[in-house]
Amino acid sequence: MLKVLKSGFYTTVQDKGRFDFRHKGVPVSGTMDDLARHRVNTLLENQTGAPVLEITMTGPTLIFEDATYICLGGAKLSATLNNEPIENYHVYKVDKGDILSYGRLEKGFRGYLGVKKGFVFENVLGSTSQYVPLTADCCIKDGQEIGYLPEVSFEPKLTDLKVRSYLDSAELIVDLGPEFELFSEEERNRLFVNSFSVSKENNRMAYQLEEKMESHSISMLTSATLPGTVQITPSGKLIVLMKDGQTTGGYPRILQLTKEAISILAQKRAGDKIKFATSS
């Protein structure tokens, strides 16, 4: 068991997500930064979709009640294991009673904690990802215990991953959205010439952007949306839907973030600048 002494600002269990009930209105959920989850689980030689903890801005304090191996990824949150600093994308052995805690947010916004074989957590509709109202709780609480299978003799093929960090990247590679062509050339250019800043309204459902586009009166019938869909409201506000975002919407879908761009945006917080670009 992993015992949660302090839960941090907003810590959740997330895996690859919940795909099969989109047509009944169930969001995908899953890690906001799939790239970080993928790397953490790869180093631990887990299934890449195995459940991890997603740690937002301020980290938790955790006690391991059984020996295992862990790996951190995503944001840099000044993590320490028994008060010794530890790095992202490195496999560490932990023993019974070891304490993992987090300090200052150095870079990025969402950190990940993976454990050998993944956390054991309630599975709802094919996923362990926390999402109210499907799951009772939105996030991990103080004092909660989260299961994992003890592991004492794991010899990782790779203990360290030297990876290109995308935490400083501000460029979001996009595809053109289904309604892109309905906007004027001037507006379309503006999307790629200007930079935008992340507003205070940002969470697992959606990131709103501060700078507005022109207001418009383009109407459409409600249609499917995806994580990474950039909607534009009639008043010109840009909203990027994220992992817990609604499955359908009635605002024009002007752009669509690539998977990697969703990971990059998931590491941004209020005030951070971003710029859209196409791959070609």
Add this chain to the structure above:
Amino acid sequence: MFPITVKPFGETAILMEWPQEVNENILNDILGYHEVLKGELSSDWVLVPSYNSLTIIRQKADFDFPTMKVKLLEWYQNTEETLVLNRNIWKLPVCYDLDFGPDLQETAEKLFISIGELIQFHTSHEYTVYGIGFLPGFMYLGGLPKNLETLRKQTPRLHVDKGSVGLAGKQTGIYPQDSPGGWNIIGRCPVPMFNLNLENPCFVNVGDRIQFVPIDRATFDLRIIEAEVGIYQPEKVVLDA
């Protein structure tokens, strides 16, 4: 056959669009084709029909768009128009008690009708489910009679109870969960629209119809208990007999 378009929607999805209008013939054409695709595509594709579109999502693996486009159009050409869709009309109970419908009185006044007339108009129509989305189990219903069209509330409520039945603009519907909301609340439905205890958590499909049936408070309380213990089955009539 309708003129349709097929375009990529990011790396993970394909969007197919029919003429942009709320039209039952278009919806039925989409649903007939949807049945064909369910037979042709493997289960790692998810299909989301809505009004005039069908979005085909493949989250777990890549695909080649040009190849898929050719196949999708071919399957559309070969779709028979007489396909049986297995749609249902669901008779959903609604208690139009003032406790459950805090806006019932005001809405009736705004529409210049009595509460009794509002209930009668609301329950005498069948509404077509044009989409399910926004929240788990939320239905987009079409076919609201003109005399029940009303503006949404000026200030949305921070909390609307699960099961609340509302009116807003050309829409009526049920809040499947406790949530904030700006619709005029006129009653409450005791049937959970999204129930995790069931193998199929949401019994309604796009293309089905909904008819509301007025019930009194005692019946409401009974239905709630029946739903909780899992013995309540919403009444249905097969539409495509």
